[in-house]
Amino acid sequence: MNYWLSLIIxxxxxFLCVNIFRxxxxxxxxxxxxxxxxxxxxxxxxxxxxxxxxxxxxxxGFIWFLHAALFxxxxxxxxxxxxxxxIANLGLLRRLRAPHRPATCLPWLRHGAGQGRSRGRRNDKxxxxxxxxxxxxxxxxxxxxxxxxxxxxxxxxxWNLKSKFIFLGQENWKNMLDPLMWxxxxxxxxxxxxxxxxxxxxxGSFSPLVPMFNTILFTFLTAMLMFVSLRRLNGKLFSVVPPxxxxxxxxINTLSISQYSDIVLAFYLLGxxxxxxxxxxxxxxxxxxxxxxxxxxxxxxxxxxxxxSVVIAGLSVPYFWKNKNTQPLLGPFLGAVAVSSxxxxxxxxFWAPENTSFINGLTSPSNPVxxxxxKMIFIFLCVELISPKWTGLWVLxxxxxxxxxxxxFKNGLGIVPAFLVLYLGCxxxxxxxxxxxxxxxxxxxxxxxxxxxxxxxxxxxxxxxxWSEQKKTT
Amino acid sequence: MSVARxxxxxxxxxxxxxNACQLIQTLTPDRPVRFAGIKFSGLENILKQETxxxxxxxxxxxxxxxxxxYEQAQYVLAPTILDVNNPDHRFLIVNCSSDASxxxxxxxxxxxxxxxxxxxxxxxxxxxxxxxxxxxxNTHAP
Numbered sequence: 001m002n003y004w005l006s007l008i009i010x011x012x013x014x015f016l017c018v019n020i021f022r023x024x025x026x027x028x029x030x031x032x033x034x035x036x037x038x039x040x041x042x043x044x045x046x047x048x049x050x051x052x053x054x055x056x057x058x059x060x061g062f063i064w065f066l067h068a069a070l071f072x073x074x075x076x077x078x079x080x081x082x083x084x085x086x087i088a089n090l091g092l093l094r095r096l097r098a099p100h101r102p103a104t105c106l107p108w109l110r111h112g113a114g115q116g117r118s119r120g121r122r123n124d125k126x127x128x129x130x131x132x133x134x135x136x137x138x139x140x141x142x143x144x145x146x147x148x149x150x151x152x153x154x155x156x157x158x159w160n161l162k163s164k165f166i167f168l169g170q171e172n173w174k175n176m177l178d179p180l181m182w183x184x185x186x187x188x189x190x191x192x193x194x195x196x197x198x199x200x201x202x203x204g205s206f207s208p209l210v211p212m213f214n215t216i217l218f219t220f221l222t223a224m225l226m227f228v229s230l231r232r233l234n235g236k237l238f239s240v241v242p243p244x245x246x247x248x249x250x251x252i253n254t255l256s257i258s259q260y261s262d263i264v265l266a267f268y269l270l271g272x273x274x275x276x277x278x279x280x281x282x283x284x285x286x287x288x289x290x291x292x293x294x295x296x297x298x299x300x301x302x303x304x305x306x307x308x309s310v311v312i313a314g315l316s317v318p319y320f321w322k323n324k325n326t327q328p329l330l331g332p333f334l335g336a337v338a339v340s341s342x343x344x345x346x347x348x349x350f351w352a353p354e355n356t357s358f359i360n361g362l363t364s365p366s367n368p369v370x371x372x373x374x375k376m377i378f379i380f381l382c383v384e385l386i387s388p389k390w391t392g393l394w395v396l397x398x399x400x401x402x403x404x405x406x407x408x409f410k411n412g413l414g415i416v417p418a419f420l421v422l423y424l425g426c427x428x429x430x431x432x433x434x435x436x437x438x439x440x441x442x443x444x445x446x447x448x449x450x451x452x453x454x455x456x457x458x459x460x461x462x463x464x465x466x467w468s469e470q471k472k473t474t
Numbered sequence: 475m476s477v478a479r480x481x482x483x484x485x486x487x488x489x490x491x492x493n494a495c496q497l498i499q500t501l502t503p504d505r506p507v508r509f510a511g512i513k514f515s516g517l518e519n520i521l522k523q524e525t526x527x528x529x530x531x532x533x534x535x536x537x538x539x540x541x542x543x544y545e546q547a548q549y550v551l552a553p554t555i556l557d558v559n560n561p562d563h564r565f566l567i568v569n570c571s572s573d574a575s576x577x578x579x580x581x582x583x584x585x586x587x588x589x590x591x592x593x594x595x596x597x598x599x600x601x602x603x604x605x606x607x608x609x610x611x612n613t614h615a616p
Contacts, residue, residue: 140501157548157549164552165552165553168553175525178555180526184548238483245490245493248490391489393489403478403482466479
């Protein structure tokens with residue numbers, strides 16, 4: 001119950017926040033809900049970060065105060081503006097009157113307002129059926145998670161360890177940045193640890209249930225985001241196929257419950273593209289702000305998230321600028337990125353220790369970059385993509401890409417392949433240049449996770465390209 | 475085009491069914507929860523006032539199992555930092571391959587064992603003379 005309370009508080013904050021963004025433009029209500037949870041969890045984590053920054057240690061009272069203050073500010077802003085009507089339409093009264101009809105309980109979950117009653121009902125059915133099917137994913141996730149209550153290696157060596165330092169360390173929490181802690185990647189940002197601390201705040205102790213629930217939550221949110229955003233295109237139940245293709249793979253299932261930051265990064269990366277492309281397509285400022293928020297939040301998940309955030313922000317300039325209609329979206333997008341990536345900036349400026357696990361192979365005479373290293377990286381990448389652990393997913397995605405043809409690279413979707421090339425290119429270049437680690441060991445342990453974080457976005461992109469073409473032809 | 479798309483969806487569904495079957499198979503057997511950090515549990519109550527503690531071992535931390543043991547010990551005892559093979563701390567955790575090796579190390583360091591648990595992990599304390607100089611820097615308790 002304690003965990004759910006933390007979720008409810010965060011999602012209410014997120015909901016009110018998204019509600020303010022959508023003052024001028026509509027957002028699909030189901031997307032609104034998912035964005036609320038994602039944004040709300042990040043808001044709570046950011047509040048704890050600012051508490052650490054100002055008070056110098058974890059302080060439950062101050063965290064509560066900031067949450068209450070933010071709630072009052074957001075509520076006042078919502079009640080005063082044009083969003084008031086949206087809040088009034090939450091349908092709570094209807095829910096009390098007709099609790100047996102889920103579709104009418106939450107009428108704002110319907111696919112598009114103002115549609116015919118029969119179409120609305122059909123979409124409601126598809127939505128609830130899709131949610132029901134995706135909820136089945138929770139069974140293997142929960143079962144597997146119980147075998148790993150402390151998560152995988154990086155969970156206890158990095159993410160949950162940092163959570164414990166913040167939660168129990170009082171004024172010594174910064175010891176987690178001590179050079180002695182180099183094995184815990186102490187130069188990494190720490191969004192997931194802060195989310196864990198937010199959950200522990202309700203337990204009063206470091207319950208292993210919270211990191212477990214958090215990773216299951218983000219896995220489910222990622223699946224839901226894929227489904228809901230693709231449902232917008234065709235309004236059919238086929239939209240559950242992409243998340244199912246991904247999250248039924250046993251290897252993905254294991255990685256998802258490992259309590260790593262990768263699933264959090266995967267969710268915010270997917271969210272950035274879902275909202276960015278929707279904003280571009282509909283010329284919707286609210287969606288552009290949401291995309292900016294997700295992009296900025298992503299920068300605090302881990303170093304790869306910071307890289308992804310910088311790449312997306314950089315690509316957004318030509319993306320929005322080349323079309324006159326979308327030019328007004330660039331400012332709100334970049335503004336949202338700047339505000340939501342403030343913790344990353346503060347962390348890098350004031351706290352981030354030097355990366356001791358970096359040797360520049362381009363200048364180092366003892367560990368130079370070699371051609372063999374480059375060859376190994378490319379061979380390993382090819383071998384990885386056909387590895388049985390992915391159960392043929394990459395081959396299937398390649399078929400999908402060929403089917404989508406030029407559509408996957410054109411118009412609004414061009415930003416995704418451009419991002420993937422730059423992001424994976426930078427990551428592989430880092431593998432090449434940083435000669436601190438044995439390349440085979442490093443690739444074996446990390447490359448699959450780099451691919452895992454990008455997979456929801458890749459799967460979504462390929463299916464989006466296929467179905468958006470279908471929409472166009474029909 | 476729509477035929478190709480239907481074939482693609484069919485392939486996806488086949489993959490989902492195949493993966494779901496695999497997933498169900500891997501989930502069926504009950505597996506014991508393994509966490510080496512359990513070896514060190516209980517020490518956190520004794521060491522909670524310490525910011526740094528020495529972690530003395532004769533095991534090679536470049537190997538996976540000893541490194542996992544160290545990392546899990548660090549997790550269990552956080553926010554206390556375990557300083558690997560640095561005996562210049564008031565408290566030392568000795569996790570060696572054998573008792574003989576552990577006691578030999580303690581003798582070399584000049585520390586006395588305080589307690590030993592069932593897993594062979596020894597909590598030791600440095601002699602007062604040597605540890606005095608570290609007290610002010612390593613602890614925040616009087």
